[in-house]
Amino acid sequence: AISDYMDLAVLGDYYTNGSFGLRLENTYAKRYRFRGNLAFRYENLITSERGFPDYARNTIYNLRWSHSQDSKANPSSRFSASVNLGSSTYYRNSINQINAGSNYLTNTLSSSVSYSKTFEGEPQVNYSLTATHSQNTNTQTINMTLPTFQGSVGRMYPFASKSGSKKGIIQNINLQYNVRGENRIATVDSLFFKKEMFDDARAGFQHTIPISTNFKVFKHFSVSAGANYNEVWTFKTIDKRFNTVLGEEEVETINGFDAYRTYNFSTSIGTTVYGMFNFEKEGKDTKLKAIRHVMRPSISYNINPAFDKYYNTYEEEVITADGLTTRDVEFSRFEDAIFGAPNKNFSSSMGISLA
Template structure:
């Protein structure tokens, strides 16, 4: 039993040794990498039916349109003409030109004069300002374009965008409106946006009165559209406000408000508003202007003006004025009241309108003291006038007959004596000479045929009165009528 166990152990030992030796002799298997056959398919297949196409989509053709070779348009397209009194300097590095003292630049429709002008060719800009010296700020830039002219403290103009930034602008618009703005943006020659503006009819650099507006749009010679507006007198805001304002500025007739002039107390009527109102552009043939005045002492006035014109027919104008004037203050020795009026009318008929008739008028009547007391009509020629005269006439020729007629209404007034003389009307009817016994063809051989007849009739209704009784029933008490 013991010997058998020994044989078994010996056998196991030999078996393990043989197994270990065999495992060390086994080499690792190397898997060969197959060689890639280059383009073997194309060489093997030669028939067209068996050609394998990689992609059946056609290749995109290259765009035959070439890139734009035109160079971009330069900002400065015209010659810039410039001159200066003292000197002109050029900076080649910064590409700038500086003009000093009485500088003047002309470019296309732009004309600019200033104390100092700097042209920047890199940024395509132009800068202009005045010159400070011992007398103050002089030679402010004066800019002209498109028939518009403005004066400003300084400005920057861009040649490329054709826009400008303006500081301290001052310009005039028709009719008699001055515009002062703190900062403005000129979009083009027809549109300006402004900030902190003063609208006034005063031509002073610092006006005594104006309408203050924060923002506004100005279309030169056409209109002004503004926001909240406030009337300012002597730099003191008044309680007069407008939520918005529209001022027509066109040369063509347009209905709109008329900006008043402000009286700051230089007269004995106190502070007041003068010639404010509204203009009605009724149509192409007639207009109407309503104006009013009001003063702090109670004086007031009203005026209505109209012009009419019909081509090849007639033309004329009408003016009606009425004023209630108070001088000084009630209770003082120099206190006085006066009521004055004036009526003026002119009418002219075109000779082509009616060859057989004509109508014309020239009327000027009213209070004797009107031109001497009214602030609106005060001038030397009217102040020295001592006679008002009027005439309204109508002439008629009856075609085919020897008759003609004329009717006239006349008025004469002495402003010194106050006497008034009127003829309402003066009528005249006449017949030119006829020969009732003349032969055929107007032959006049014998004395009977030479007998001629003529006729003339004249009638008049005349009134002599005084200015106090003028336009009252009492003035007819002394009237005389006769033929």
């Protein structure tokens, strides 16, 4: 043991053709705080003899890490890890079968490392950071989020006093704030941990602010109204054009900050109706005296505006029965953004319900 809190085992394999392997295994724990284990395995594999046509040299590795925090350590923050990553061919090519074991048929490696923190108060603030990894050992494709950030600010009543009940449309106005940021990476095994793996990375942030209020009208009717504001940031957009020489669409990636903003509205009005149906009759004693019933009718209306200002068009040449002609092709520069493109069609709806 290295100390009272951790141990370390170093193991190795060596083969007469020059192949070798190294294994590091570590377990650690601190009472009422955390515990975990770490294992790293590396092999340098040599096939055949130098000078022969089938001579090959290959390196494979695998990293496993598990970490958990004791629930008593810190109620306002949490850290956990479950990692299994490495060479896609590790479990199939490892010379030491102890390393492969029951994992020989494994075709997916996945990892997740997360940290979350809560700040108590009015309003409550939360945030979390998560890194994930998913690896297909058959296709050798790797998808990662490095990292995902989420934050939120609890419900606030900016026009109401901190004590007493809230009355009226103004005092009941409340809002929240949510943010989500992602950096997504799609790569292959041969580029893992190399700078090229970041070439096609996509990053963005989405900010959401829901605002709502409620109040009474004509004493018996409850009205609620709300709006949602959404703002998306991205660091890559696209531009499309038609190449008349090649006769095909060209897509250009534009690096740089860009953003779009959307919003929608909703409102509803409802009431509660109470009634009583009596079964009692004069001179008769019935077991069923009365039935009390409650009805809650409501009407709602929603509006989703169109945001076609974020859309462009280009002319595409097409061959028809009448010969060569052109047509307009519509696109949004945010099509490939992490959180998609804004809605370009206006819609509204009305609903009637009785509960």
